[in-house]
Amino acid sequence: MTTVTVNVGQQAYDVKIDDNNHTRIGDEVAAVWSSRQIALITDSHVGPLYLADTTRQLEAAGFHVLPLEVPAGEQSKSLQVAGDLMSALAEHGFTRSDGVVALGGGVIGDLAGVVASLYMRGIAYIQIATSLTAQVDSSVGGKTAVNLGATKNIAGTFYQPDLVLVDQTYLATLPDRDLVEGYAEVVKTAALAGSEFFDLTGKIRSIPDIRTHAQALSARAIAYKAAVVMADEKEAGQRQFLNFGHTLGHAIELLAHGDLRHGEAVAIGMMALTERMARDGISPVDLVPALQSRLTAVGLPITSDLLGTPAFFDRLVNDKKNHAGTLNLVALAEVGQPVIVPKALSAMPEFMASI
Numbered sequence: 001m002t003t004v005t006v007n008v009g010q011q012a013y014d015v016k017i018d019d020n021n022h023t024r025i026g027d028e029v030a031a032v033w034s035s036r037q038i039a040l041i042t043d044s045h046v047g048p049l050y051l052a053d054t055t056r057q058l059e060a061a062g063f064h065v066l067p068l069e070v071p072a073g074e075q076s077k078s079l080q081v082a083g084d085l086m087s088a089l090a091e092h093g094f095t096r097s098d099g100v101v102a103l104g105g106g107v108i109g110d111l112a113g114v115v116a117s118l119y120m121r122g123i124a125y126i127q128i129a130t131s132l133t134a135q136v137d138s139s140v141g142g143k144t145a146v147n148l149g150a151t152k153n154i155a156g157t158f159y160q161p162d163l164v165l166v167d168q169t170y171l172a173t174l175p176d177r178d179l180v181e182g183y184a185e186v187v188k189t190a191a192l193a194g195s196e197f198f199d200l201t202g203k204i205r206s207i208p209d210i211r212t213h214a215q216a217l218s219a220r221a222i223a224y225k226a227a228v229v230m231a232d233e234k235e236a237g238q239r240q241f242l243n244f245g246h247t248l249g250h251a252i253e254l255l256a257h258g259d260l261r262h263g264e265a266v267a268i269g270m271m272a273l274t275e276r277m278a279r280d281g282i283s284p285v286d287l288v289p290a291l292q293s294r295l296t297a298v299g300l301p302i303t304s305d306l307l308g309t310p311a312f313f314d315r316l317v318n319d320k321k322n323h324a325g326t327l328n329l330v331a332l333a334e335v336g337q338p339v340i341v342p343k344a345l346s347a348m349p350e351f352m353a354s355i
């Protein structure tokens with residue numbers, strides 16, 4: 001068992017990484033919560049696989065469980081779905097003594113986090129991370145979000161969970177494409193963290209390699225992310241680095257209308273920005289093939305026709321690192337040395353013209 005403790009202000013919680021966690025859910029939840037009602041939120045892919053057993057374990061530990069299932073996929077990250085879930089909690093008499101457990105990937109974690117943070121102005125929250133994205137990134141740090149129309153993660157909160165359970169056993173049922181999308185966030189984190197972690201990703205040459213090393217990748221990625229979040233929970237400074245690849249990536253993700261997963265779009269965003277920054281002497285030239293080799297080894301896309309289109313530039317305005325018309329782009333001066341490169345939004349079309 002690897003335990004990473006995330007200490008933010010007056011609140012601290014554990015991220016527990018172990019391939020037996022899926023059998024210990026009742027005990028682990030009971031160790032942090034006394035008896036209460038639990039809204040167990042999952043999606044239509046994870047539910048049929050794990051909802052019944054998770055419910056059984058929580059009930060055996062003395063909890064009353066309200067299972068709530070939403071359609072799988074990014075479209076469930078909406079105010080409508082969040083509102084429907086909160087209405088269900090109200091109908092079932094949930095109070096501030098009750099809690100929300102997210103059982104799923106990043107979509108369920110982000111959505112259930114919104115529900116937990118808004119219902120009665122905040123009730124307790126636990127994440128059981130079942131996808132690689134959730135196990136290396138989204139379950140930790142307290143960013144919750146839904147999308148509004150064409151804008152990604154535009155409504156949300158910073159709201160930390162009481163516990164995160166990570167168990168690579170769940171990945172056995174995760175389809176390859178969803179696994180690989182999560183791996184893009186691993187490459188992002190490794191490039192930010194430094195050469196030791198980045199060199200490790202250089203040894204991942206196939207999808208089976210990701211599965212073999214998932215636990216080690218998760219432990220390293222979460223340790224790095226936890227340290228960043230503890231230093232800057234609300235993204236006033238260094239937490240912006242975790243957005244490497246996301247400014248361009250989120251724009252592409254939205255314009256692809258579901259054809260690209262989040263991690264795939266982030267992979268494209270990391271590559272496009274690094275190529276451009278290398279040309280300006282901000283990023284080292286050899287970082288371009290190093291990133292490209294890690295991403296393409298597992299089949300991640302590295303470019304898109306959507307980059308540089310007028311619609312693409314229109315989307316950049318909604319990035320949370322846009323301050324009064326200046327975009328704070330995250331680039332790498334070296335592996336392990338992220339830097340902020342401010343660019344006027346109005347200068348972006350010319351800046352990216354040659355990509």
Ligand SMILES: NC(=O)c1ccc[n+]([C@@H]2O[C@H](COP(=O)([O-])OP(=O)(O)OC[C@H]3O[C@@H](n4cnc5c(N)ncnc54)[C@H](O)[C@@H]3O)[C@@H](O)[C@H]2O)c1
Nearest residue numbers: 045072105106107130131133137138143170173174178262
């Ligand atoms: N809050 C954060 O810090 C943060 C960080 C990274 C990504 N995100 C968000 O996370 C989302 C992407 O996360 P994701 O890749 O987990 O997507 P996802 O939650 O949609 O999961 C991907 C697919 O895998 C399925 N799935 C999940 N676990 C499974 C399992 N064990 N077995 C079988 N199927 C399983 C899901 O049903 C879905 O179809 C995006 O919305 C992104 O914006 C948030």
Ligand SMILES: O=C(O)C(=O)C[C@@H](O)[C@H](O)[C@H](O)COP(=O)(O)O
Nearest residue numbers: 137141143152153239242243246320
């Ligand atoms: O935790 C963070 O901080 C991140 O930026 C992690 C990202 O991987 C994640 O996709 C996040 O949701 C993006 O946040 P946003 O603030 O750009 O919506």
Ligand SMILES: [Zn+2]
Nearest residue numbers: 185246262266
């Ligand atoms: Zn991300």
